[in-house]
Amino acid sequence: MIQLNGISKSYGNVSALRGIDLFIKEGEFIAILGPSGCGKTTLLKLLAGFMKPTKGTMTMNGTIVASVDNVLPPEKRNIGMVFQSFALWPHMTVYEHVQFPLIHHSFAPKVDKKWRDERVKQVLRMVGLESFAQRYPHELSGGQKQRVSLARAIAPEPNLLLMDEPLSALDAELRMELRKEIQQIHKQTNASIVYVTHDQSEAFAMADRIVVMNRGNIEQIDRPEIIFSRPKTEFVATFVGKCNFVKGLWKDGRFIPNQFPNERWPDSGVSSHFKKRGLYPVRPDQWSLKKAKDGSGQGIIKFVQYQGKEIHYIVQVGEKEWTVHEQIQSSTYLQEGDSVHFVFKNKVRNQEAIVI
Amino acid sequence: MFFISKQTKEITGRRSSFSRFYQWQKIWMILGLFLIIIFFVSPIIRLFLLSFMEQNTFSLSHYSQILSEEKTWVTVKNTLYIVSGSTVISLIVGITLAWVMAYLNIGGKKWIQLFIFLPFIIPSYITTLAWIQLFSENGPVASILEIFPGDWKLPNLYSMTGIIVILGLSHYPLVYLLSVELFRKIPIELEHAAQICGAKKGKIMYKVVLPLAIPGISSGGILAFLSNLDNFGIPAILGIPANIRVLSTYIYEEVVGFGPASFSRAAVLSILLGGIAFIGLLIQWLLLRKSRVIETVNRVTEPRIQLSSMKKRFIEIIIWSFLLLTSFVPFLSMGMTSLIKAYGLPFHLENLSFKNYEYILFTDSKTISALTNSLKLALLTTVVSLIIGTTIAYIRYKLPNKWTKLVELLITIPYALPGTVFALSMIFTWMQPIPGWNPGIYGSIWILIIAYITRFLVLQVRGSYTALTQIESSIEEAARTSGAKFFVKWRKILMPLLLPGVISGALLVFLTSLTELTVSSLLWSTGAETVGVVIFNFEQAGYTLYSTAFSSLIVLAILLLGIFLIFFEKIWRRKVLKQVDSA
Numbered sequence: 001m002i003q004l005n006g007i008s009k010s011y012g013n014v015s016a017l018r019g020i021d022l023f024i025k026e027g028e029f030i031a032i033l034g035p036s037g038c039g040k041t042t043l044l045k046l047l048a049g050f051m052k053p054t055k056g057t058m059t060m061n062g063t064i065v066a067s068v069d070n071v072l073p074p075e076k077r078n079i080g081m082v083f084q085s086f087a088l089w090p091h092m093t094v095y096e097h098v099q100f101p102l103i104h105h106s107f108a109p110k111v112d113k114k115w116r117d118e119r120v121k122q123v124l125r126m127v128g129l130e131s132f133a134q135r136y137p138h139e140l141s142g143g144q145k146q147r148v149s150l151a152r153a154i155a156p157e158p159n160l161l162l163m164d165e166p167l168s169a170l171d172a173e174l175r176m177e178l179r180k181e182i183q184q185i186h187k188q189t190n191a192s193i194v195y196v197t198h199d200q201s202e203a204f205a206m207a208d209r210i211v212v213m214n215r216g217n218i219e220q221i222d223r224p225e226i227i228f229s230r231p232k233t234e235f236v237a238t239f240v241g242k243c244n245f246v247k248g249l250w251k252d253g254r255f256i257p258n259q260f261p262n263e264r265w266p267d268s269g270v271s272s273h274f275k276k277r278g279l280y281p282v283r284p285d286q287w288s289l290k291k292a293k294d295g296s297g298q299g300i301i302k303f304v305q306y307q308g309k310e311i312h313y314i315v316q317v318g319e320k321e322w323t324v325h326e327q328i329q330s331s332t333y334l335q336e337g338d339s340v341h342f343v344f345k346n347k348v349r350n351q352e353a354i355v356i
Numbered sequence: 357m358f359f360i361s362k363q364t365k366e367i368t369g370r371r372s373s374f375s376r377f378y379q380w381q382k383i384w385m386i387l388g389l390f391l392i393i394i395f396f397v398s399p400i401i402r403l404f405l406l407s408f409m410e411q412n413t414f415s416l417s418h419y420s421q422i423l424s425e426e427k428t429w430v431t432v433k434n435t436l437y438i439v440s441g442s443t444v445i446s447l448i449v450g451i452t453l454a455w456v457m458a459y460l461n462i463g464g465k466k467w468i469q470l471f472i473f474l475p476f477i478i479p480s481y482i483t484t485l486a487w488i489q490l491f492s493e494n495g496p497v498a499s500i501l502e503i504f505p506g507d508w509k510l511p512n513l514y515s516m517t518g519i520i521v522i523l524g525l526s527h528y529p530l531v532y533l534l535s536v537e538l539f540r541k542i543p544i545e546l547e548h549a550a551q552i553c554g555a556k557k558g559k560i561m562y563k564v565v566l567p568l569a570i571p572g573i574s575s576g577g578i579l580a581f582l583s584n585l586d587n588f589g590i591p592a593i594l595g596i597p598a599n600i601r602v603l604s605t606y607i608y609e610e611v612v613g614f615g616p617a618s619f620s621r622a623a624v625l626s627i628l629l630g631g632i633a634f635i636g637l638l639i640q641w642l643l644l645r646k647s648r649v650i651e652t653v654n655r656v657t658e659p660r661i662q663l664s665s666m667k668k669r670f671i672e673i674i675i676w677s678f679l680l681l682t683s684f685v686p687f688l689s690m691g692m693t694s695l696i697k698a699y700g701l702p703f704h705l706e707n708l709s710f711k712n713y714e715y716i717l718f719t720d721s722k723t724i725s726a727l728t729n730s731l732k733l734a735l736l737t738t739v740v741s742l743i744i745g746t747t748i749a750y751i752r753y754k755l756p757n758k759w760t761k762l763v764e765l766l767i768t769i770p771y772a773l774p775g776t777v778f779a780l781s782m783i784f785t786w787m788q789p790i791p792g793w794n795p796g797i798y799g800s801i802w803i804l805i806i807a808y809i810t811r812f813l814v815l816q817v818r819g820s821y822t823a824l825t826q827i828e829s830s831i832e833e834a835a836r837t838s839g840a841k842f843f844v845k846w847r848k849i850l851m852p853l854l855l856p857g858v859i860s861g862a863l864l865v866f867l868t869s870l871t872e873l874t875v876s877s878l879l880w881s882t883g884a885e886t887v888g889v890v891i892f893n894f895e896q897a898g899y900t901l902y903s904t905a906f907s908s909l910i911v912l913a914i915l916l917l918g919i920f921l922i923f924f925e926k927i928w929r930r931k932v933l934k935q936v937d938s939a
Contacts, residue, residue, distance in 0.1 A: 048837055074836040075845075078824035087830035091852050091933050100848070105839030152838060162837070 016042040031207035049074040078107040080153030088137040095133040100163040107157035111286035230269040243281035284325040297339035399781035407623035446580035450531025461659035474504040479871040481589030486686035512599040531576035538572030578640040588874035603629040694905035712905035734870040745816030759762040768930025775874030777868035801884040819861015
């Protein structure tokens with residue numbers, strides 16, 4: 001159970017975090033998602049205890065661990081951490097890496113050597129490295145190195161696991177494989193996980209809740225499917241959903257787009273933030289395109305990008321460029337320069353929308 | 357509110373001693389800064405003030421007197437002439453070698469590099485003695501010249517040219533070191549781009565490579581300039597007998613001359629010399645500020661130009677002849693001289709013996725006591741610098757702010773100052789640390805201890821800092837999140853990783869203090885002679901055989917230490933850090 005109350009951190013005049021409030025439940029998997037420089041790494045370092053907040057307090061299991069005056073250092077917290085660069089110690093074997101926190105970690109059970117040996121082997125088995133115990137870091141591949149880092153972090157059974165972009169230094173295939181292992185470890189350990197990443201597919205795949213950050217602020221905290229389908233701010237809508245913002249008028253819970261005054265779009269949970277601004281965020285997959293005859297369409301296709309399962313169209317509409325993603329099988333191939341109509345997919349469910 | 361304050365107390369009670377250290381951070385920083393100002397800054401201020409003092413009142417009389425003497429201006433002219441001449445030699449040799457090493461596919465680069473670095477660890481006064489023996493009446497050059505017909509004259513080293521050449525050859529490694537890194541950092545893509553745009557090879561060199569290399573080359577040049585200005589051994593050994601003065605030897609002559617106003621006169625001359633050095637430092641600082649542009653680029657270590665095997669052989673022969681001629685043959689002839697029974701005898705088997713070594717090791721107690729003194733001084737300086745220097749480096753690394761930057765700048769001052777100027781400021785400061793109270797530091801070995809630590813501390817700070825920057829911060833963070841407290845973290849993680857870098861910094865401090873001459877020549881007293889002082893005095897008194905024998909011993913000891921370090925580092929990297937040899 002971790003509670004952050006109005007945590008701010010600034011370096012001189014630059015503020016990295018501005019008043020962060022966050023509650024992490026026991027055993028919860030939280031992903032912190034944001035572009036580089038959004039403050040996510042600073043937040044993780046504060047959670048670890050490497051630095052002091054300039055404002056606010058942090059509580060772990062009922063004890064204040066960080067405030068403006070005091071900070072409980074990392075070696076006194078019940079945490080484990082996995083680093084982007086693995087941070088393995090070049091002069092120690094895999095076995096010694098896992099054993100190290102068992103000897104030194106303040107919260108690791110104080111037990112005899114035999115039990116410790118058992119535990120090291122057990123943890124190495126969990127990450128599939130039992131036959132590599134006597135290897136040194138330079139004798140391991142990237143994926144194996146990150147498994148050692150993972151084993152070292154979970155060995156003392158901390159109740160908070162911090163992960164700083166643990167997969168971003170690995171290639172695509174390994175990333176997929178290790179995702180499963182991290183999920184497996186989450187199930188087995190019962191620890192809360194705070195997982196920092198800039199890769200949204202990682203966040204969506206593993207997290208119970210996602211914290212989207214931008215410029216030192218939290219933009220939205222929600223379950224992955226809510227973040228995706230009901231973004232609260234422009235930033236979340238573009239960063240996560242790659243949304244197009246359509247201007248128009250909100251009236252009686254329905255939306256009248258300026259560009260298509262004859263249509264009425266239903267309210268599928270659009271946040272009040274957008275309603276106030278007269279906007280409707282449309283994800284590229286919420287539209288499909290229909291070829292218009294003799295250039296009478298609403299827009300003209302500017303670029304076509306073939307993506308395998310999908311085709312991405314960038315369409316010029318007035319002064320704006322909107323993006324539309326179409327499934328390959330559902331569309332006839334459109335060409336650059338084609339004049340097209342937009343079909344809003346959600347509209348179909350609401351027959352009345354077309355009538356007027 | 358009550359709840360929070362109660363909880364906060366709870367953490368305070370459990371805090372480790374080190375986090376309490378953080379709490380006291382401000383007090384420690386202020387105390388540290390205060391000590392640094394006393395030890396590193398106040399001597400310079402005292403020196404400056406004393407140059408204006410006449411009978412305890414402010415006066416410009418020393419300035420007006422010295423500036424009106426013709427001898428002063430001759431000395432300044434000599435200094436500038438000698439320093440610029442030797443800097444040009446350092447630049448030409450350093451840049452050429454750097455370019456060849458960075459660009460051409462010649463073999464044995466590791467060995468070449470080792471030979472280039474020799475002048476770094478062998479003190480210049482010993483090098484000078486070696487050169488004198490090479491060109492002496494009975495030396496190898498003379499006997500080679502005898503073979504040729506005609507009347508060949510031996511070059512006279514006791515001259516302006518002699519001083520310039522030997523200074524230049526002693527300090528080209530500085531230029532080499534800075535430019536070779538720079539040449540390697542110039543992205544090869546830039547050259548390819550120029551090639552694609554149609555530029556010929558010569559044009560690429562002139563339009564692309566040189567403009568990018570100029571910041572590094574010129575800051576290497578300034579460094580060589582400062583070292584030439586600072587050097588005392590070479591102009592003292594070669595210049596004093598020939599009546600050629602430079603500022604550093606003139607200050608020395610004033611101080612040891614013990615005239616009525618000699619200290620004040622020396623102070624004024626020091627301000628002159630310090631002023632010239634300061635201008636050099638200023639130019640260097642300006643250049644370094646501009647040279648940040650290509651710092652981030654990856655180094656290219658493979659040769660960029662592949663020569664045909666004929667050309668390659670040819671260049672290798674030239675380089676090795678140069679290196680052997682400048683870094684090996686002089687020392688060989690010095691070793692040969694040291695074995696001759698009586699000075700002036702030719703090098704024949706029947707004239708050889710270990711008599712000179714016997715004398716310096718067993719008969720003359722001065723050499724052994726100097727050796728013991730220097731060893732003690734070097735050890736003490738090394739240990740103190742190791743602890744204080746590594747601590748400062750660690751704080752500088754952990755808190756990269758303007759205060760720690762200031763600290764780094766302040767402790768660089770004593771090292772950046774010319775040695776004679778620094779030594780004089782030490783006399784002024786420690787003769788009477790508090791005006792009116794003379795604890796006898798000046799006149800004992802203590803002033804040497806203080807001076808060495810003050811002057812060489814920065815070498816350890818740099819060495820340890822470099823070692824620290826090689827370690828990614830997450831390595832230390834991983835130790836802490838694994839629960840390692842301060843001492844465990846240092847003993848188990850940081851020390852093993854830092855040791856090779858820290859030790860090579862410490863060895864540099866050790867070697868530099870062991871063979872130091874400039875500072876000790878002004879601060880030594882009877883019973884507190886150092887190796888450098890004894891060799892210098894032997895040479896001044898004409899005991900060439902003893903000075904060469906002692907010097908040969910020191911050179912051997914230095915080489916042994918160097919070899920030891922290379923092996924230690926190799927073994928440590930393989931056995932402890934488990935690194936595979938990359939070369």
